Amino acid sequence: MTSGTLAGQRCLVLGAGGFIGFNLCRALAAAGARVHGFGRTPKFGEPPTTETWTNAEFGDHLALRRAVEGMEVVFHLLGGSIPGEAERDPVGDLRTNAVGSLELLSLCQSMGVHRLVFVSSGGTIYGPTAVSPISEDHPTNPISVYGIHKLLIEKHLGMHIHRDSMQAMVLRAANPYGPYQRPGRGQGLVVNLITRRLAGQPVEIWGDGSTVRDYLHVDDLVRAMLAAAVYEGPYRLMNVGSGIGRSINEVVAAVDQVLGLSGAEVRHLPGRAADVPSNVLDVSRIRTELGWSAQIGWLNGLRHTADWVLGKSGSGGPAVRPAP
């Protein structure tokens, strides 16, 4: 149910300097798209794979307008990439990220963008659930500011789809991990574990380690985004995840297995009020509609991420070396 191709299409990536955005730009360039990046300049020690770049904040309306002009496909990854920041300052998050997204939607509508792909948060948007895995039709009662504001943007997008026939797709993504995710920013369990274990540092986790999440390799997520950009079917909203739940304790063990380490020193921090106990996504819809499913095995994905952290892939990852 996908059609067409992105080759030669003018694609704008908002948040191109971030973890998902940087990976997405590489995939778009490989697919022959003409990619314009928007956001803060990436700090990965290697140039972005974009044709052109706007170094600007999301709140810079004029820069945003110029960037959207003439674009055929817009990938929206901006707006609250760090859940902890939204939590500390809900009003600030609303003022910058939500307002920026509303302005973006109006721009896309008025400037004739053919297709918008918005990456929402499958991990937070549903809130606590009694069922698992969680389908797209489940009620959305997020208990984090991050999740609520993703829902707000989804609803504005839904309104434009209903009223203006805007061509848009929402992907509710599980917890992505993989190369170009930076450690030490209060998110990204996998990269943080790998980095700390390699450096011989104790591992810090929130709660007792029983919290279950759905981990998705970023290459799989990016593949779903490319497919969503050319999808012609009836749905405007899809979960994208592995469909498999893993506890934090299981992730700690798997990281050690891949690194050939054992005996991790685990420090337990208090559980976070914004965390639901479990979140695993039902991915039947995206499998049927896009013919997509996660392809990268768990241990392979961890190994791939560890290689990047170790700089083995030549991709300029952080210069972390195993502790002696």
Added chain:
Amino acid sequence: MTSGTLAGQRCLVLGAGGFIGFNLCRALAAAGARVHGFGRTPKFGEPPTTETWTNAEFGDHLALRRAVEGMEVVFHLLGGSIPGEAERDPVGDLRTNAVGSLELLSLCQSMGVHRLVFVSSGGTIYGPTAVSPISEDHPTNPISVYGIHKLLIEKHLGMHIHRDSMQAMVLRAANPYGPYQRPGRGQGLVVNLITRRLAGQPVEIWGDGSTVRDYLHVDDLVRAMLAAAVYEGPYRLMNVGSGIGRSINEVVAAVDQVLGLSGAEVRHLPGRAADVPSNVLDVSRIRTELGWSAQIGWLNGLRHTADWVLGKSGSGGPAVRPAP
């Protein structure tokens, strides 16, 4: 399932100078509550029934903080009272009304308010539905900015209820009508029809007149709000409406019947993109939980409103007189 009384309790009404707020203040005063009003000074030609008043805009954070201090019950009626304004300027509505509501929630939480009652929009929050009447469990896909931002506030409130055990109630109100609703502001079909028919002016309606809404007399709504403020049961969200759907054409005919007029000249304006074709609320929950149901009959309610418009009730309604 209600308990206690509001007598002697310090109640803050945000939006006390508006249609619902002014009626609410009267009912609270009659119930023996100590009422503080917040908002623009009412323009009804009669003094508000409050003990004290803060004349301020919602965005005045300092004034809001002072008003919330020491309050036991807060009624939140502010934030986008005119759907058309939110529609014209979604970003502005988010910046003022949504931000103000988030700040209010934090204030109520940190300053120990016992109970918050928020009036949400049963008429817009569900969006288009295939079923009727609509229960509280129905998905919420609003197609108006007004409805989306009411949903945003509901979700933030839900987060506070979940995480901080905030005592709060959301009432999703149907279309209220009655005394103190001002005509000529793009909402309030009943008062606009009465005013124009009495003045011998043509009636203007959006669309072909088939749009169905659930009309609720403001006295009934206010009675539900007082009951919600002392409710101790498990629900945090209730529809409040008549449970009866009436088309615009039926409302036009009923108004003529009550006024003893006939042959209304109806001008049809284009339908509005933000309007759903039909909206009737399922009110079983509030009936069971609060023992509440709408008491004011339709024609009586219209007569009551017409009396106010004619100034017969001595309540200072607009000085409209029947055309000769």
